[in-house]
Amino acid sequence: MAGKAFLNEKEMTMKIKTITHVAREALRALENRRGRLTAAEVVAAARPQTSPLHAYFLWNDTVAAGRWRLVQARELIRTVRVQVVTAEGKKVTIPCFVRDPECKADEQGYVTTPRLKTEKDNAAAMLREEIRAVRQRLNRLRALAAYFGGVKHVEQMEHELTDLARLVG
Numbered sequence: 001m002a003g004k005a006f007l008n009e010k011e012m013t014m015k016i017k018t019i020t021h022v023a024r025e026a027l028r029a030l031e032n033r034r035g036r037l038t039a040a041e042v043v044a045a046a047r048p049q050t051s052p053l054h055a056y057f058l059w060n061d062t063v064a065a066g067r068w069r070l071v072q073a074r075e076l077i078r079t080v081r082v083q084v085v086t087a088e089g090k091k092v093t094i095p096c097f098v099r100d101p102e103c104k105a106d107e108q109g110y111v112t113t114p115r116l117k118t119e120k121d122n123a124a125a126m127l128r129e130e131i132r133a134v135r136q137r138l139n140r141l142r143a144l145a146a147y148f149g150g151v152k153h154v155e156q157m158e159h160e161l162t163d164l165a166r167l168v169g
Contacts, residue, residue: 025052078095080095082113094113095113097110097112097113127168128169131165138158141154
């Protein structure tokens, strides 16, 4: 028999943990050499096919270049800003484009924030997505604050975010 084509959930979890452990140890070894880690050093260390990091990278330059251009395009879209006036008459600068709330999870697409202003349901959906993203960052912050200190301040932010989420609906 040539081997199993699929892993069961337990085997997959073990494989992911092993892969993560191998990557973590390789990255720690790189950091230990100079006291910090840089992306350029990681790529250089991953280049040899024998490197435990090699499989984490796309080495076909043609395909990688195309994917990099998509990253650049997304970054360009994210960085464009527009100045708007709030209901209170205050000028604020906001992203000009946000993810289209009508896109499916596996789909890409952006719409202008001024357009969303006229689409109440889509605007609320976009705000809920922004709140979800902030919650993810707060979860990371909470874990770091548990280690370094300051969890109470993070909890305050979480309560305020929950209040905002209730307002958005």
